[in-house]
Amino acid sequence: MSILRARYFDGQRSIGHDVSVILGSGALKLVGRDIDLHFDSRQVRVAPRVADAPRWIYLPGGGACALEDNDVVDALAREGRFARFLHRLESRPAYAALALALVVAALWVLIDRGVPAAAEQVALRIPPATESVLGRETLAALDRYWMKPSTLPAMRRAALSARFHLMAEAARDLPPHRLVFRSSPRIGPNAFALPAGTIVITDQLVALAHSDSEVLAVLAHELGHVAHRHVMRRLLQGSATALIIAGVTGDITSTTSLAASAPVLLLQAKYSRDYEREADRYGIALLRKAHIPPRSFALILERLQAAATARHRGGVPGFLASHPSTEEREALAREAATH
């Protein structure tokens, strides 16, 4: 038998009573001034322990007791093994440090491996046609503000298209795709894959390339984005990381959580670089299948880099960049060329 000091509330009136809790075999007694209550201890529920916050005991009939001495309650309450384990983890700084290390590791695995792998699996199961509305609207918006119709001769466009489709045939299982030509002095020499497999190439890029192979090398890279469903995966990964960040930073006011969401930008940049690497590898493999020298990719990357440097001074630091460094990408292409 043991006696504990507690505050008793009857659940009807906001009056606290100082009582002694007497625990006997199968019975719980509360004794205080004007209080003498008996309960069957099987009907009494003890709240799980959370650190050293006061411990609540819920009594049949709506009353409750708050106890301050958690250790004594622990000795008496038959708590589940998980509850005891949880409290042990929460109560020692060394375990908290271990939990912290595991949180960092779990977050890293989740963000670096789990989210991309899950997004890929899901994306491959969503038909590409779901992107068509978004694809149409994105192209229309670009046409309205950034791009003009191509000024390349129709013959030239037809020839490039023919070679593009010949190359794409070398790849099997490509989702639907199409090539469109546009002129855009504002965007400059560039090509990009829009939702639903639309690949846009600018006249400025065609002009920059010294051979058709170089143009095709860029298009092979863009087909890599289409084949790997990067548009859909970007959407999926964006939502998944937003959920994770919301889960981690859940309980702070909005100003601070805005600060905590800065990592979202870094993550998006990281995922974007991963997509580029994947598209590079795909493009180089496709070039070899279509018997186009992978060296063309290194050459056009070099020219694009030179053109970009001439257009803007400076750049962004590596961790914010949307693409891997040109040196890294050229090395990949040159290595492929020598094999």
Added chain:
Amino acid sequence: MAEGESASSERTLRPEFTGSGAEYFRVWVVNLLFSLLTLGIYSAWAKVRKKKYLYGCTRLDGDSFDYFARPEAILKGRIVAVLAFAAYALVGELYPESRFAFWGAAAIAAPWVIVRSLIFNARNSAWRGLRFHFNGTPGEAARVFLGLLAVTAVTLGLAYPWFVARSKRFVLEHHALGSSRFGCELSTPAFFWLYLRALLMQIGLLLPAGALAFLGVWALRSHESLSVLAIALPALAVYAVYAVVYGYLQARTANLMWNGSYGPGLRFSSTIEAKKLIRIYFGNIVAVIFSAGLMIPWAVVRTLKYRLSCLAVVLEQEVVHEADPGFARVGATGQELGDFFNLDLGL
């Protein structure tokens, strides 16, 4: 004589927080780990545990608060909220026009979400063995939140302070401890003056902050990572100004709200200093960024401690509150939807 007696019988209760940031950190990190390992399922249990700690360590007149929501209810709510979020994020992105349908649905659901969220939280909280209650209705929430928001939009934002005052009052006056209803009388002109001062403050701060950011970019114009700095510096300046004005408004609206609130035999008093709250927010932002989020528990406890230390309950007479016999259980879906879509009710 009678007056002297009533003045001397007034008793001021100050809530205090008896936990610590270190202790809360340990609870937070262990529960975060389990949430991650179970891919979010455990997060419902984690939420209850964290709230139980924060409520349990908050004491008023010597007795602590209690929070006892059922994690299963929260988990169910979270599943609905995650599905709604995923649908919004994916369908909204793929079919941009569907956003309008989502916003329409959100506007219709908002009053229900707000009310259910307040009810769930109130009924699962207690002090001295008495549960809190919230008895506002979705219809009234629609009038306050949708109706007044529409008025705010029509008046190009001029009515916004009025909207803030009305929504704070709505939240407070429908709360009760047991059967003791709280009340709230707010002076609308005070809210207009407050927002006018905040607006002037924002303009007054943006000018020097913008000039400073411009000077920074100018001084670094030959530096090679200029393109990043050219965006980052002004953004940082705007963000800092935003944080200052946000802190100021938080402090002053909390004071106005609590000073206008009362219950049977008691009234509240709040004396948050805007300067101190802003300093706390800045400390939190810097700490959270430089610790990659690890200092969040510390920031939570620090802010809670300060806010509680500024709040007082003035008892004009000793009143015994009684339980409200009409009690029914509610689900947590409304609350979780509100949390996910960032409905900040700011109490």
